[in-house]
Amino acid sequence: MTDLAQLWGNDVQVGTTGDLAVVSGSVFGQQRVLRRLLTNPGDYIWHLDYGAGLGQFVGQTAAQSQIRSVIRSQIFKENSVAPTPEPVIDVQVGADGTVYVHVRYVDAFNGATQVLSFSVNS
Secondary structure (H helix, E strand, O other): OEEEOOOOOOOOOEOOOOOEOEEEHHHHHHHHHHHHHHOOOOOOOOOOOOOOOHHHHOOOOOOHHHHHHHHHHHHOOOOOEOOOOOOEEEEEEOOOOOEEEEEEEEEOOOOOEEEEEEEEOO
16 A cells, blocks of 8 residues: 655655655555554544544653553554554653653564654643
């Protein structure tokens, strides 16, 4: 599958020929996982239950295990994430409320290990 090359929070990328860039394979899967984790439930009007809404935990006293549980419940909804071995999810909450996430999973289509590291803050 292919999709537009657009990493969360950035502009759509331009390809080498001046057209819109597209991605496929592992990058396609990473974009989808990241979009799902950062989208708030209810924001995607065609699928109101889509998204983990990790931004809701910024500045909250939510337990790291709760955030990890939300990530785990959403990540398996993406076809690109292999169910086994299970993803390794590490969550840290900084003193300023910033949520730091590190996810390691296996791409279901090519078997390669994928790593996503990002932070969510206000």
